Amino acid sequence: MKQAASILFAALLVLPFAAQAYESDVHFGLTKWLALKAGYSEQQADTIAVGNQRSDSGTMDSIELTLEYACLGRHQEGSEVAARYHFAAQAQPPASPQQRAIVAGSRAARRGAEAALAAAAEGKAESMLLRLGQGLHLLQDSWAYQGEPDTPDFADKAIPCSPELAWAAPAARGGWNAHRADLTSPWPGDVRAMAAATYEFLTGYAPIAREQRRAESSEAVMRQLDGFINASTKAQKRAWFRSRGIEDTSFLGTVSLPDGGEGFQAGWHVARLVPLEAPQTRQYEVSEELKHFFDRFFSDWLATDKPEHAVGSTIRSDAQRELAARLKLWRLRDHGAAAELAHAAAPFNKKQLASIDRLATAPGAYARYPRLQDAYYPLQEQGPAASPVLPYVIHVLPGSDGRRAIAATKLRHAPYDELGIIAEKDGDAWRAVRLISIVSH
Known part of the structure; x- marks a missing residue:
């Protein structure tokens, strides 16, 4: 025995x-x-x-x-x-x-x-x-x-x-x-x-x-x-x-x-998570265009030293500045040091933005992974059909004529939280516009 x-x-x-x-x-x-x-x-x-x-x-x-x-x-x-x-x-x-x-x-x-x-x-x-x-x-x-x-x-x-x-x-x-x-x-x-x-x-x-x-x-x-x-x-x-x-x-x-x-x-x-085979999503019944956008966005966010560049190389508006700051916060390895800011209601003021920059520029501030797929908790899409193991789950938001979507995910260095990246289609191109979070139970 x-x-x-x-x-x-x-x-x-x-x-x-x-x-x-x-x-x-x-x-x-x-x-x-x-x-x-x-x-x-x-x-x-x-x-x-x-x-x-x-x-x-x-x-x-x-x-x-x-x-x-x-x-x-x-x-x-x-x-x-x-x-x-x-x-x-x-x-x-x-x-x-x-x-x-x-x-x-x-x-x-x-x-x-x-x-x-x-x-x-x-x-x-x-x-x-x-x-x-x-x-x-x-x-x-x-x-x-x-x-x-x-x-x-x-x-x-x-x-x-x-x-x-x-x-x-x-x-x-x-x-x-x-x-x-x-x-x-x-x-x-x-x-x-x-x-x-x-x-x-x-x-x-x-x-x-x-x-x-x-x-x-x-x-x-x-x-x-x-x-x-x-x-x-x-x-x-x-x-x-x-x-x-x-x-x-x-x-x-x-x-x-x-x-x-x-x-x-x-x-x-x-060490105790089922590994994902690849960082790209294999979710069924989601357009290839939308999957390609989120695959590229998450790579730009989680696999580089400039997570804010997932918003774009040039910040042109307060909304973009807000999102860029939140992307930095959620890349921080020490989430406990940033939790109050990360869960604060938007928008950030100048003092908060300066605090985020200080946290993000500290040595070893960002969580890094040997492979991009190692950044995620493995997820499955809910519903009656079988789902592959996914790095994030994409939903087209109702009432948007297919031009707003969200990708829900959970990151290994912040396992007590769920994150959602909201994107909108601007002309022919998708762009991320907002990050939402909820404390995981």
Whole structure:
């Protein structure tokens, strides 16, 4: 059994990972540390943490973009998948935000972890560790997302989002276009309650192979959380974990906090994604002209040292200047340092534009990839027909006579966000006119 568990764990490490609230500092790092404190072996703690993090797009079927299922389309199944992994509401979609309100630590939030404990008590403890981690993910997210889910609003009639399908952080916790709900420092009481509930399930899990675990007291464990909760940079999170014996902190590479003076890479997630065969889109039923435009745009944006040139070599208007600035922001490797600007409502003022230029000209500022296709999370077009794996999904916007379109994508160095590039046809040529974003759940 131990050999089989080791093989299963190793296989899981090649599965794709994305990011949802909380982020990997909680879902992987804190979960692993709590499991070690609860007496699990290093391998067992890793397996539980992998099961937890795996809920954030551990398979292609679980990668669901809000832009896709609730805004550019109306796909109830996509909303149901999001609810299954992250949103422990009593009512299932489609339903109003009021009906889908989430209560922290509720019975609905505990159902997955309780099912894992019940199966473990029946003699399946060794084989249910991944399921325990998955159940803990839903439980933990109930503190991050407690309240009524917000609905994205892009102020564009061609991109209306359904309040009956969309899942996002409640307005009181930052809303649909902010990372505030995903962070620990703004919510110390909630993080403590979440950690205590997680620890309760970890210590209540049946012995594995009849070996009794020796857990530290919950009170002693909770007393150590201050440094983790209050850390406002990746470097501070790294110091907290390393002071407690967890040396490999690569899972912190893409959390939505500033680096804090130390370099962090996104390699932890990159190594676990299904690779795209090519950077060009193979999406069906989209004109070759439109696909060619977006292929060229993304190459100019993501594969050069001048991302602003994707707008054009000459900036002639305030709208172009705004878009060029946003293209720079979303190329920054350290998204945590730029998140406030990246999610700010347009237009930028002169001071903000100067700040963006300073960030963009710092050494090693931009995320770079060996191959362009390595920049993307693999996506699939939603709908009844089978879809190839895509770097981005293109939609022609309604009411535009085919002259406005959007490409929705998710980038590996900013996995907690969904991006949409809006383009318009000017005469015979397409040109990018706007970038929109939404925080990924």
